[in-house]
Amino acid sequence: MLSYSMLYPVNSDRRTSLSLDGLWRFRLDFEQVSGKENWKCGIKSDDLIPVPASFQDFYTDKKIREFTGDAWYEKDVTVPSSMKGSDVFLRFGAATHRAEVYLNGEKVGENEGGFLPFLVDITEHARYGEQNKITVRVNNELTETNIPCGRTITLSDGRKMTKPYFDFYNYSGLQRSVYLLSVPKRSIFDVDLSYEINGRDAVVRYSIKTKGEGDISLTLKDEEGNIAGLANGKEGCLSVKDAHLWQVRSAYLYTLSIEMRDGDSLLDDYSMEIGIRTVEIKGENILINGSPVYLKGFGKHEDSDIVGRGFNIGAMKRDFELMKWIGANSFRTSHYPYDETIYRMADREGFMVIDEVPAVGLFESLVNFLDAGTGKGAKSFFSKPTTPVLLKSHLKAVEEMITRDKNHPSVIAWSLLNEPESTDPNSVPYFEKVFSLAHDLDPEKRPRTFAMESNSSPSRCRCHHLSDFISLNRYYGWYILGGNEIVDAEKKFISEMEEWKNLNLNKPFIFTEYGADTLSSEHKIPSVMWSQEYQDEVLQMLHRVFDSYGFVKGEQIWNFADFQTTEGLMRVNGNKKGVFTRQRQPKDSAFLLKKRWESLPLNYKA
Numbered sequence: 001m002l003s004y005s006m007l008y009p010v011n012s013d014r015r016t017s018l019s020l021d022g023l024w025r026f027r028l029d030f031e032q033v034s035g036k037e038n039w040k041c042g043i044k045s046d047d048l049i050p051v052p053a054s055f056q057d058f059y060t061d062k063k064i065r066e067f068t069g070d071a072w073y074e075k076d077v078t079v080p081s082s083m084k085g086s087d088v089f090l091r092f093g094a095a096t097h098r099a100e101v102y103l104n105g106e107k108v109g110e111n112e113g114g115f116l117p118f119l120v121d122i123t124e125h126a127r128y129g130e131q132n133k134i135t136v137r138v139n140n141e142l143t144e145t146n147i148p149c150g151r152t153i154t155l156s157d158g159r160k161m162t163k164p165y166f167d168f169y170n171y172s173g174l175q176r177s178v179y180l181l182s183v184p185k186r187s188i189f190d191v192d193l194s195y196e197i198n199g200r201d202a203v204v205r206y207s208i209k210t211k212g213e214g215d216i217s218l219t220l221k222d223e224e225g226n227i228a229g230l231a232n233g234k235e236g237c238l239s240v241k242d243a244h245l246w247q248v249r250s251a252y253l254y255t256l257s258i259e260m261r262d263g264d265s266l267l268d269d270y271s272m273e274i275g276i277r278t279v280e281i282k283g284e285n286i287l288i289n290g291s292p293v294y295l296k297g298f299g300k301h302e303d304s305d306i307v308g309r310g311f312n313i314g315a316m317k318r319d320f321e322l323m324k325w326i327g328a329n330s331f332r333t334s335h336y337p338y339d340e341t342i343y344r345m346a347d348r349e350g351f352m353v354i355d356e357v358p359a360v361g362l363f364e365s366l367v368n369f370l371d372a373g374t375g376k377g378a379k380s381f382f383s384k385p386t387t388p389v390l391l392k393s394h395l396k397a398v399e400e401m402i403t404r405d406k407n408h409p410s411v412i413a414w415s416l417l418n419e420p421e422s423t424d425p426n427s428v429p430y431f432e433k434v435f436s437l438a439h440d441l442d443p444e445k446r447p448r449t450f451a452m453e454s455n456s457s458p459s460r461c462r463c464h465h466l467s468d469f470i471s472l473n474r475y476y477g478w479y480i481l482g483g484n485e486i487v488d489a490e491k492k493f494i495s496e497m498e499e500w501k502n503l504n505l506n507k508p509f510i511f512t513e514y515g516a517d518t519l520s521s522e523h524k525i526p527s528v529m530w531s532q533e534y535q536d537e538v539l540q541m542l543h544r545v546f547d548s549y550g551f552v553k554g555e556q557i558w559n560f561a562d563f564q565t566t567e568g569l570m571r572v573n574g575n576k577k578g579v580f581t582r583q584r585q586p587k588d589s590a591f592l593l594k595k596r597w598e599s600l601p602l603n604y605k606a
């Protein structure tokens with residue numbers, strides 16, 4: 001169990017969440033002198049930087065953009081004396097990839113893993129009613145023992161540089177919101193929910209973990225504010241008459257309010273929006289509330305101009321409007337859990353989310369995307385002496401992700417790895433541990449999967465039996481037989497699909513990636529690779545194949561929008577497989593997809 005509560009920060013009668021977003025002092029440790037110069041007591045910089053944001057794209061100096069090592073952030077904050085007597089925390093939405101936190105020069109916490117929140121308990125260290133100096137060392141080096149995987153080299157001029165084993169830019173820094181929290185000493189710590197639908201009625205099963213003892217009561221209210229259910233005690237059921245179900249693209253959210261009391265006195269109160277819905281896999285179908293669904297949508301990234309991977313609330317809103325416009329109903333949080341606001345939006349908009357842990361790059365290759373497509377690679381990634389250390393970080397991220405995201409109705413499945421080397425015999429015991437932890441932690445026992453690259457073929461993948469549905473990343477017509485050879489790509493794709501069919505897995509398949517790089521500037525007839533016309537041709541070919549297999553129950557194109565990657569021969573200032581540009585304007589393929597997705601019913605192929 002995690003040592004701190006992952007509950008989303010709220011303000012209530014007994015809780016205070018103060019945002020520390022805004023300008024922080026900033027300094028990069030180019031000379032690696034922060035220790036000697038004692039930066040933990042003060043970084044002595046007048047450079048101000050916005051939080052949340054990636055630090056990279058603000059500056060004009062390449063040495064800053066490509067900086068690898070320790071980035072220091074600092075802010076002076078008054079901890080209100082009204083917080084005295086409560087438990088007081090600093091909550092970081094994400095610090096990529098690892099952080100050490102100091103308060104008034106004293107080390108108060110540290111964390112490894114760059115895409116999930118962590119809390120630092122400062123109850124005993126804060127100076128109440130006075131200014132406190134928060135100093136954070138954020139390190140962005142990549143290793144093979146933490147996810148996402150990569151390595152860090154040293155250039156001849158002494159600078160470090162990261163070599164990601166994945167295809168997105170290694171943006172870093174304080175990329176999500178920071179809060180100062182006060183939570184009562186005896187408090188609500190965690191909430192588990194699961195649902196049962198009986199005709200028109202529903203049962204919400206719950207279990208509440210607390211810190212310290214107290215009496216628990218729950219009130220469920222509908223969207224009009226009417227009471228829909230009441231319960232007492234740490235564990236039990238709320239019976240909901242005439243329940244409004246959370247449905248795909250037609251969400252209904254109830255408000256669950258939890259109170260913890262000692263006699264008449266209120267110790268703690270916490271409210272959250274929940275959706276009543278069930279998720280199940282039955283044979284080749286994915287069922288939401290017992291009815292089959294077909295997933296239409298995207299693999300995405302948190303990626304936008306200037307703020308990089310920093311949470312961008314404006315881009316988020318635009319993305320949801322575009323996804324609704326195009327007729328999508330789902331997305332995968334490739335290749336890491338996103339900012340919590342995005343799940344709250346998906347809950348409200350009725351999108352289905354495949355929530356992915358940052359386990360990407362578990363396949364040693366610097367041109368992973370290319371090697372994955374051609375079947376090259378295979379160096380026994382899970383057979384290294386360091387594998388147990390990697391597994392530990394992976395399990396930690398799975399625990400944090402599920403604990404954070406389990407109560408979102410939008411989250412319908414867990415993606416536990418992206419394109420791992422599942423051909424290595426030693427991947428099996430590794431995967432078993434990851435899959436079984438996900439099962440144990442999820443009160444709803446949602447389906448689990450991992451996204452498979454081409455090496456993970458029907459005959460070579462050793463782990464697909466662990467997936468509740470099969471997720472395929474396939475680039476027929478791009479990495480495999482592109483351009484004029486597309487006719488052969490289609491044949492090869494069909495022959496792979498026949499092999500899957502012959503395995504009789506009796507599971508749904510989803511394409512979690514497919515697509516073609518396309519420059520929004522390029523038009524050409526007849527088409528050539530990289531032109532908008534070619535992207536459309538690839539999609540038409542792939543859709544034909546998807547449509548001819550009944551067990552294909554979803555398509556999430558790669559990618560929603562063009563996104564930043566490491567520079568190199570294979571990328572034109574980023575990955576251009578977007579259906580939208582990085583500025584969120586449509587390419588031609590957006591209109592093709594809109595026509596298709598608007599015509600496919602939710603229960604397509606049921």
Ligand code: GCB
Nearest residue numbers: 167369372418419473575577
């Ligand atoms: C993949 C990866 C994704 C890449 C994509 C590509 O298989 O999962 O991260 O960006 O291919 O475009 O090459």
